[in-house]
Amino acid sequence: MRNQKFFLLFFALLFLKEVYAQAPLITAVPARKTVSLNGRWQYIVDPYETGFYDYRFKERRENDREAYWNTDVQANKTDRKEHGYVDKYSLNVPGDWNSQAPQFLYYEGTVWYKKSFDYQKSSATNRVFLYFDAVNYRADVYLNGKKLGAHIGGFTPFDFEIPDSVLKAKNNFLVVKVDNKRGAEEVPTVNTDWWNYGGITRDVSLIEVPRAFVQDYSIHLKKPTAGGKPSTKNAAVEGWVKMNGQATGNVTVEIPELKLKKAFAVADSVVRFEMVLPSVQLWSPENPKLYEVIISTTADKVEDKIGFRTVEAFGKKVLLNGEPVFMRGISVHGEIAQQVRRAYSKEDARQLFSEAKELGCNMVRLAHYPHDENMTRMADSLGFLVWSEIPVYWTIDFGNKEVYRKAEKQLTEMITRDRNRASIIIWSVGNETPISPVRTDFMHNLISAAKALDDTRMVSAALEVNYNSGKNLNLIDDPLGQYVDLVAFNEYLGWYGGLPSNCRTTNWGTPYDKPLFISETGAGAKAGFHADSMTIFSEEYQEWYYKEQTAMLQRMPENFVGISPWVLADFRSPKRNNPVFQEGWNRKGLFSNEGKKKKAFYVLKAYYEQMRNKRQKK
Known part of the structure; x- marks a missing residue:
């Protein structure tokens, strides 16, 4: 029943209106096939948000040539362009803008980031997601002139699936509008006792996955009776695996060091399981033991390092x-x-x-x-x-x-x-x-x-x-x-x-x-x-x-x-x-x-x- 409540809550949050990330959050990103987009990104400082609003202060249309998410390349010499991205103005990603140039020290407002990249999928049927570990505070994300979505929150990850019709093999034009202005209706609000570092402050990557893939999972020791000690012999483990896409067959959970490998049939998008570990070293500050855990299907595999312990x-x-x-x-x-x-x-x-x-x-x-x-x-x-x-x-x-x-x-x-x-x-x-x-x-x-x-x-x-x-x-x-x-x-x-x-x-x-x-x-x-x-x-x-x-x-x-x-x-x-x-x-x-x-x-x-x-x- 608790798991059912969790997933109802999870999916309800995914479909909230307006600014939140459009794709369900992919976990264990360090364990996946990724391509880093870190490095130097070109930027435009835009305190009046000219690249987002027109002179009537209405949000620009998708095909508006003066929108800063659209190309800055002139079609011909009569094509008026009043914005541009050049290497002279570039910032390190990940990184806050405040520490990278004196004029940014106290800056709170909008900065447009632009990155060009090439990308060829390893399989035509695979899916590609754009993943941000954090952007402070609001991020509006555009690829090749199309808006992928937006996210609010300066310290948590988000991702967007990139449609095949948008992703190109050469010269992708990725633009992120970053706005770190404090607001009375934000979390945190206007009054804090720390520096409001703005920018793409953490890693950015492309994640390529099969059509049906392991999106999320949980694996942990089953709670003993309140106040009890977990057993190190025949220890019960429970968890679930969340699939994204039309998965069939089995999900396999493997812990090689313990010579444990179990397959569980995929009946719906969430596969729940229980296993018994023949023996286990419990994670603690004195013994931070981590086990390699492999979660796989016929098409996908995720490897993680997980410690087993209980706390209450x-x-x-x-x-x-x-x-x-x-x-x-x-x-x-x-x-x-x-x-x-x-x-x-x-x-x-x-x-x-x-x-x-x-x-x-x-x-x-x-x-x-x-x-x-x-x-x-x-x-x-x-x-x-x-x-x-x-x-x-x-x-x-x-x-x-x-x-x-x-x-x-x-x-x-x-x-x-x-x-x-x-x-x-x-x-x-x-x-x-x-x-x-x-x-x-x-x-x-x-x-x-x-x-x-x-x-x-x-x-x-x-x-x-x-x-x-x-x-x-x-x-x-x-x-x-x-x-x-x-x-x-x-x-x-x-x-x-x-x-x-x-x-x-x-x-x-x-x-x-x-x-x-x-x-x-x-x-x-x-x-x-x-x-x-x-x-x-x-x-x-x-x-x-x-x-x-x-x-x-x-x-x-x-x-x-x-x-x-x-x-x-x-x-x-x-x-x-x-x-x-x-x-x-x-x-x-x-x-x-x-x-x-x-x-x-x-x-x-x-x-x-x-x-x-x-x-x-x-």
């Missing part, structure tokens, strides 16, 4: 494979501070995880939006637990049905892409959203949608704190707490209120009989600025803050299961305008924007070593 909130604990786990986390932005740009590559992921590992982390909160697939796949291989989040951030328009639709679509795309990543244990539906009945309904509906899409993980959000409950007790009694699996909250005691010494008499609690997690805490410091511990923005103040915080954590209630302080590294934010200490940077990083460790780094590292040693002794 049970009573006052978070159980990973039936054992309590303490999350030694850190919050991470998808940014490479030293180069002041959006992160997107394997090398970027390796840098961020290397810094987290040096800190002693076993967990990362990927804030405040879905990070690129390199991050989640690398977390699988390195053994990091992951909190993955959509950008329902601060005060969006909770009473607006269209805004909800955009949020749920981003949630669907995040879960669809990453549901087979063992590292992800928490789907988060938002951060610091102000309490009201309409907001709670909005967030509750997102939680329900997440559970319908994937009931194998915890669902949470960073909740609000009641600082007026009395007797030095701060209470996390946000009404959303009754719906989440993990009660998570952000606190900045000693930075946004009082001094770090206030931690000595402060206690934390929640009326919900659930695990308790600190999803943010931190203080700002300009690397290299040294003073006494009372001087704000000094490394010594930040160090004092963390000393008081980690001492306070020793008094946390028994349901305290971890923390992800804010933040791994300094990051760009237009909200941070102190001309001496910030200069457009949020300085709460434990690493500076030059990659240097601040004094607070060593305080948190020592605490994490203590917690790791404490667990090992149990």
Whole structure:
């Protein structure tokens, strides 16, 4: 019944009107036959959107010669062309435009990207999809003068099937209108505390598949009884395979290392299956074991690396494979501070995880939006637990049905892409959203949608704190707490209120009989600025803050299961305008924007070593 609800929800979302991607999302793209369209793309900056609207501000017709999605080549010398793409104006894809030229630093608006390419299908009957891992924020996509579709959402993937009548063997003219303007009816909304990097920020590729192909799949350990441990012998695995196109015959699921190969008949587009693994090593941070899994039909084959584990909130604990786990986390932005740009590559992921590992982390909160697939796949291989989040951030328009639709679509795309990543244990539906009945309904509906899409993980959000409950007790009694699996909250005691010494008499609690997690805490410091511990923005103040915080954590209630302080590294934010200490940077990083460790780094590292040693002794 749950699977039926999931697919009804999935297909309903696919046919929502106007701006969403026209093709169902293809998963496991790194495992497929692809052709990269990364590299240099020509561009036109269009702040007035002249290439999209005519002088009456009406959307241009498809064959309008002045539409920027149409050719810029003159038919003859009398053919007036008022736009053009040249190599002099080109940008790297993937990449944000802000970091590639000084004039783009604060630019918010429309940029047209153009790429020419040749493509010859390997079989005339095959289908070709154009896949984007992310474009911030709205993308309108045109190929050879024909609109393939549009997508809204700056951090989730989308794709379009290219009709045979449109794709050419030579000189394809691909144009993407990218618009990163913030909007009151968008997700996120106009007010955020991070840089609004615009552009085609992640990989672009062509995917060639057979007429009937494996579009999506899920494979995971079957949940044991609540609070139970999964077996490593004769372990039950369940899942499904979603076919696209008129498939016949069998779907085969194979795990070569376990000498397991099972065929399942294709009765309709969704093939559900159960198998028993004769033996299995469970995935964990200490042993991030991944198995090669091959899903195939007579025409198609997809290979993936999948870890098998279970996770649940049970009573006052978070159980990973039936054992309590303490999350030694850190919050991470998808940014490479030293180069002041959006992160997107394997090398970027390796840098961020290397810094987290040096800190002693076993967990990362990927804030405040879905990070690129390199991050989640690398977390699988390195053994990091992951909190993955959509950008329902601060005060969006909770009473607006269209805004909800955009949020749920981003949630669907995040879960669809990453549901087979063992590292992800928490789907988060938002951060610091102000309490009201309409907001709670909005967030509750997102939680329900997440559970319908994937009931194998915890669902949470960073909740609000009641600082007026009395007797030095701060209470996390946000009404959303009754719906989440993990009660998570952000606190900045000693930075946004009082001094770090206030931690000595402060206690934390929640009326919900659930695990308790600190999803943010931190203080700002300009690397290299040294003073006494009372001087704000000094490394010594930040160090004092963390000393008081980690001492306070020793008094946390028994349901305290971890923390992800804010933040791994300094990051760009237009909200941070102190001309001496910030200069457009949020300085709460434990690493500076030059990659240097601040004094607070060593305080948190020592605490994490203590917690790791404490667990090992149990």
